Amino acid sequence: MAETHKPPEKFTLRLRRYDPEAGEAPYWDEHTIELEPHRSVLEAILQAKDRFDGSIGVRCSCRQAICGSCGIRVNGEPALACHTHLDAAKRSAKDGVIEIEPMGNMPVLKDLIVDMDAVHWKKIQRVTPWLIAKQPVPEREYIVSKESMVDVTQTMGCIQCGACVSDCLAMEVDPGFIGPAALAKAYRFVGDPRDDEHEVRLRDLAEDPQGIYDCTHCFKCVEACPKDVNPMGQIMRLRRIAGNDFDIVDQNNGERHEATMVGLIRDYGLLHEAEMVPRSYGGNSWFGKFHPAAGKELLSSLPIVIKGVLRRKVNIKIAIFGHKIAKQDLKGVQAIYDKVEGRKERYELNLYITGEDEPTQDAAAVPLAAAQSSTEGSAS
Amino acid sequence: MKVAYWPGCVSRGFTPELHGSMALLAPLLDIELVELDRACCTGAGVIAEHNQELADTLNARTFALAQQVDGAELMMNICSTCQGAQSECQERLDANAEYRSHVNETLSAEGLTYVKDPARPLTNKNFLWLLVEEIGLEELRSKVRRPLTNLKVGPFYGCYIVRPRPRLGIDEEHPRDHYLEQVIEALGGTVIEYAGMRKCCGFPIITMNKEASLKQAGRHLGDAVDADADCLVTPCPLCHLNLDMQQPLAEGVVGRELNMPVLHLPQLVGLALGLEPKELGLSRHVVRPTPVIDWSTSVVGAAAPAGGW
Numbered sequence: 001m002a003e004t005h006k007p008p009e010k011f012t013l014r015l016r017r018y019d020p021e022a023g024e025a026p027y028w029d030e031h032t033i034e035l036e037p038h039r040s041v042l043e044a045i046l047q048a049k050d051r052f053d054g055s056i057g058v059r060c061s062c063r064q065a066i067c068g069s070c071g072i073r074v075n076g077e078p079a080l081a082c083h084t085h086l087d088a089a090k091r092s093a094k095d096g097v098i099e100i101e102p103m104g105n106m107p108v109l110k111d112l113i114v115d116m117d118a119v120h121w122k123k124i125q126r127v128t129p130w131l132i133a134k135q136p137v138p139e140r141e142y143i144v145s146k147e148s149m150v151d152v153t154q155t156m157g158c159i160q161c162g163a164c165v166s167d168c169l170a171m172e173v174d175p176g177f178i179g180p181a182a183l184a185k186a187y188r189f190v191g192d193p194r195d196d197e198h199e200v201r202l203r204d205l206a207e208d209p210q211g212i213y214d215c216t217h218c219f220k221c222v223e224a225c226p227k228d229v230n231p232m233g234q235i236m237r238l239r240r241i242a243g244n245d246f247d248i249v250d251q252n253n254g255e256r257h258e259a260t261m262v263g264l265i266r267d268y269g270l271l272h273e274a275e276m277v278p279r280s281y282g283g284n285s286w287f288g289k290f291h292p293a294a295g296k297e298l299l300s301s302l303p304i305v306i307k308g309v310l311r312r313k314v315n316i317k318i319a320i321f322g323h324k325i326a327k328q329d330l331k332g333v334q335a336i337y338d339k340v341e342g343r344k345e346r347y348e349l350n351l352y353i354t355g356e357d358e359p360t361q362d363a364a365a366v367p368l369a370a371a372q373s374s375t376e377g378s379a380s
Numbered sequence: 381m382k383v384a385y386w387p388g389c390v391s392r393g394f395t396p397e398l399h400g401s402m403a404l405l406a407p408l409l410d411i412e413l414v415e416l417d418r419a420c421c422t423g424a425g426v427i428a429e430h431n432q433e434l435a436d437t438l439n440a441r442t443f444a445l446a447q448q449v450d451g452a453e454l455m456m457n458i459c460s461t462c463q464g465a466q467s468e469c470q471e472r473l474d475a476n477a478e479y480r481s482h483v484n485e486t487l488s489a490e491g492l493t494y495v496k497d498p499a500r501p502l503t504n505k506n507f508l509w510l511l512v513e514e515i516g517l518e519e520l521r522s523k524v525r526r527p528l529t530n531l532k533v534g535p536f537y538g539c540y541i542v543r544p545r546p547r548l549g550i551d552e553e554h555p556r557d558h559y560l561e562q563v564i565e566a567l568g569g570t571v572i573e574y575a576g577m578r579k580c581c582g583f584p585i586i587t588m589n590k591e592a593s594l595k596q597a598g599r600h601l602g603d604a605v606d607a608d609a610d611c612l613v614t615p616c617p618l619c620h621l622n623l624d625m626q627q628p629l630a631e632g633v634v635g636r637e638l639n640m641p642v643l644h645l646p647q648l649v650g651l652a653l654g655l656e657p658k659e660l661g662l663s664r665h666v667v668r669p670t671p672v673i674d675w676s677t678s679v680v681g682a683a684a685p686a687g688g689w
Contacts, residue, residue, distance in 0.1 A: 173599065214592065216585050217584045219540075236425075258430050262430045269420040270389040271389035276587070304626065308666065315396065335490070336437050336489075339486050341431065343433075346431055346432070351476075357475065
């Protein structure tokens with residue numbers, strides 16, 4: 001449906017300007033441009049550059065959300081400048097002025113241009129971003145299932161714009177974190193049945209203190225990605241495969257933390273918080289707390305534990321024995337565990353592959369005769 | 381209104397003051413809580429990380445139990461993480477009929493079924509959403525007995541309740557990522573905006589990378605201190621653990637004194653509706669909410685003459 005064209009409107013941009021080589025502090029610059037509201041923020045920046053200040057630094061190329069060059073922040077959120085409509089940007093602006101900044105977590109080269117080489121590309125290189133072919137290489141093509149290839153196309157959709165890197169909250173406090181883009185790239189090969197080094201890749205990423213277990217599960221990258229790559233989801237799958245399929249017990253407590261949580265809920269139905277820390281450090285059993293690593297950790301937490309008990313925040317009975325759901329219900333929960341964990345293969349619904357189906361409950365309820373008559377009707 | 385109430389684990393474990401204050405507050409808001417005491421932990425995303433089908437089935441069990449509560453208008457939780465984990469599972473269960481019947485087959489052992497009925501969908505709302513969308517800000521305002529005048533409150537949402545937006549039903553008509561500000565204002569308080577209000581508290585990696593985790597908590601708390609907040613308020617007990625319980629350690633990591641009280645959402649609402657700091661469990665926090673308690677006593681003192689003593 002053709003939308004009626006709206007006439008050009010005035011939009012004000014507030015641009016963050018910074019030239020590290022000039023030795024001056026960053027500052028804000030405002031320009032008012034005139035464009036139709038459906039046009040992009042990139043077009044607005046280019047108009048400002050063209051009409052008012054040729055020195056505005058911005059990187060762009062395709063202008064149709066495919067090259068990944070124009071990653072910026074619009075009103076504090078990461079986005080592609082060419083993929084953000086002006087009317088939408090104005091609506092999300094705090095004071096009606098569209099705020100435009102360079103991406104975060106990467107050093108600014110000039111104005112809106114950040115140094116992708118220094119951060120993003122280094123991290124991509126870190127995960128060996130190429131296929132290590134399974135030997136022997138078949139004479140013709142590899143035969144793989146369609147689903148497994150559709151699955152990795154999700155991460156192949158990445159256009160390397162850096163939007164997820166820009167706002168990664170783990171990287172904000174730990175710049176060495178391998179990060180969402182590179183780890184999504186890692187899944188592209190771990191999920192590829194033709195790759196020969198799944199275990200080596202996973203062990204490397206699990207043992208690295210800034211690898212898969214350094215992700216804080218904050219969904220920032222999921223939201224930032226303009227191409228639905230779902231980097232955090234890919235990181236969770238890397239963890240799942242590392243811990244479950246290759247039994248990699250890493251030095252970062254990642255696998256133990258997962259096993260502890262899964263185990264405690266099986267045993268209690270509810271989270272037994274007091275056991276979380278000792279078992280994550282010392283291993284998933286009641287004896288975990290006597291492991292030296294757990295002892296050291298508990299000792300450092302002792303002042304807090306004492307304070308919690310004194311303030312009656314932590315109930316000693318609950319801290320020692322935990323809280324449980326009723327026996328009958330716990331049995332029901334454990335039966336679910338037995339059945340699901342007992343399957344030969346994990347059953348995983350991937351909405352990226354399946355998509356959402358029609359509300360079949362209603363469709364199935366339609367009497368056959370009615371369905372037939374409607375088909376006939378449309379055929380005649 | 382009657383709700384099928386999922387309190388979560390932490391609100392009954394390490395932050396008992398949360399469950400307690402919700403129970404005290406509910407009658408003042410005419411909410412009848414029917415506790416889902418047969419349900420198990422949502423898995424907080426970690427069970428899903430381990431095995432997606434397991435997480436989906438356990439949460440489908442909770443949904444099925446909620447659907448059995450007679451006369452309940454919806455399901456309510458008091459934990460951002462529960463909301464996020466449950467919304468994720470519900471998204472998958474609702475998206476695919478074949479998958480749903482596969483999961484229901486497992487639930488049938490207990491005689492339970494999660495039904496997706498377009499005429500009566502299972503609506504699961506955090507208390508924050510329920511406050512704004514079901515009770516309404518006007519109604520809330522009319523119930524205020526002790527307006528939070530001059531109390532400067534910084535919101536802290538927790539990741540699971542603000543991202544990803546489509547899954548959590550956040551759009552221009554439902555700006556759920558701005559509801560805390562709206563509630564603080566309705567209660568008569570002053571909203572303090574600061575950089576970390578929608579960032580991660582660091583809790584999910586506290587056992588994997590303690591320093592990074594505490595740095596996150598410490599940085600956001602420090603931002604709130606710099607923005608001159610008297611306290612923070614959060615709808616997430618896991619955030620509360622990292623922001624309040626771990627605050628002394630976070631101070632060490634970021635190298636500054638923070639002393640920032642963190643309130644649970646029902647505590648803040650309870651204060652404004654006239655409940656006392658002590659009964660709301662404010663004294664149980666690791667960081668003593670002295671500014672809040674001082675404020676509440678001074679307001680009570682000032683209000684007393686009107687009572688005619």
